[in-house]
Amino acid sequence: MRDPTPSSNRTTQPATQARTATDRGALVMAAEACPGGLGEGPRSRVMSGAACPSVMAGAACPSVMAGAGRPSTASPRASSNGVDAQPSPATTQQPTLQLTRPPRRKPSPSIFRRVLSFRGAIIAQLLVLLAALIGVVPYLWMLSSSLRTMDNMFALPIQWIPHPLNWRSYVIAWHAQDFTRYFINSGVVAVAITFGNLLLCSLAGYSLAKFRYFGRGVLFLLILSTMMLPLEVTMVPLFLIIKRLDWANSYQGLIVPFLVDGFGVFLMRQYMLGIPKDLIDSARIDGASELQIFWQIVLPLCKPALVALGVFTFREAWDMYIWPLIIVSKDSLRTLPLAISLFMSSYGTAWDQLMAIAVLGTLPMILLFFFLQRAFIQGIAVTGLKE
């Protein structure tokens, strides 16, 4: 039975060496060269304690074999006959000289495996490259189109690097409508929603994680169940409520309904469950007020969760489209996504300007991604959080 694990370049020569060793009756060698002894750890132990090699050869080999999980016809023979412990090296071709070989952590793959994994690595690399291209091409196309003149917009062959460069599309688009205002609006709304979530979610999460009180379980489930009430379901009545509050066309109408989120509370609670209760209790004994404990002890410990939640919330808030579409009719309150969609319906064929606005609207997200890449990805990963 051919073992796939041992290194191929070491196979042939040591095998012959082992055979000659057996011929000389060197039992240590036989024990050493026993095919089961190919694993790393157990064999070196055998070596060091090899006071009676023949016994070792019989006893150690099968156990090592079993450890390696390889059934072998060789080992019974080895155990029954200590002297002839080197079982037909020609068929197994595995034996190696352990004395000269430094102990290794991992068995190196056979040539067959290596070729296979080399081919696998290339295929994997190509697939990943393809996926990367698919992910990036729309960005490249957006950027290059924003810099192309309208005359060259659909020119063939494709002009990835436009000639001539048309920077003016950015200026024209920016001034075609009040995009400075829309940027500020989007920024204000997204920042307010983000900080609101960071504060309220961590407060609620702290309450649910570290206090015991009547109704806690029910309240937790209640908060969690808001995850099944997405805006797409509640938009009609929510609009009516906002209208009754006279919050249509206002910042508070854009911000307040999203200041806290069931999933955010869940996330913070899960994170805070890991904070030792002793830490909080000892702060209490030291005379810290509950708010001090939260602010100075609990919150700093939650920094990773807060950063992830913050980036995730900011991304969602910056992305928000359906809600501004419903409650904003005044030009001065348009957020960027709303403005971009309206720009598209009125300047639908001015692709250079549209792409320029698209680039500018994506820029904050790209900056966020490149500066807080870990937190950005973590913010996504935690949405798949489970116990």
Added chain:
Amino acid sequence: MSSAALAKPIPHRRRWHLGTAKKQTLFAYAILLPTLLILLTFRFLPMIDAFIIAFTKYDLIHPPRFVGFANFIDLIHDPLFRNAAFVSLTYVVFSVLPVWPLSLALAVLFYRRLWLKNLMRSAVFMPVVMPAVVMAVVWTFMYHQDGVINTFLGWAGIDPIPWLRSSKTALWAVILIGIWRATPYYMVIFLAGLQAIPAEYYEAAEIDGASRWSAFWNITLPLLKPTTLLVMVMTVIVAMKVFAVPMIMTGGGPADSTRVLPLFIYQTAFEFFDMGHAAAMSVFLFVAVMLFSVAQIRIFTSGED
């Protein structure tokens, strides 16, 4: 952390604090209160309202009038609603099914040594970074008759496809964007799941001479089961809520072929001011979302006592 500040005793407060379980409970309620108020006002109240409005005729001008189950009965017979439900169902099925294997495969690919791994991962992740509205605008341009996608197809000898102009292809164009957007998102979640699998399992499998393929089937897949379940549920919920892309790219057309349910609700409510029917449709959507959300919440809380 200002342990020095905390260590400083505050005499009159100290007495007040020790053994004040009641005060702690009060604090716990107090810090939960803002969250509860906001969620009750802006999540639960609207849902209750939706159930009430669904039984009325309401156009925002005249006061609502109770009509019983009329709205629901209308909907069942309304070809437009049936169409929207069917379009949504098609969107959900076909935008979700490819995402599972694709995102898992990408995660597994990234779980090995790769050339320029971090750069590649960032590139693959880029669709998640793009805002939904920008995505709709850029892809509309890419789907243009003379656009870049048809140019690519031309290289492969395929005739230009009238992507968004034809009722036969528009929904597939929208679905393609959904897949483009969702795959890297769930790849990240699968990667997090993969990282939770102890490396010893793979080492043991390798020593046993198991192939990568059998390691995948016998170790990775079974141990990823909770993650996979969650991804399945999440993808379906997200797909049921799709709105921005069809709204901006097609407005539901051509010939209603991309009018998904959320879009139809929006148009019924805010373009035709028929709040009653819109609310009744919301109830349908709610039930659909709820079925999957309950599964999601159960996965989230599966480890609770």
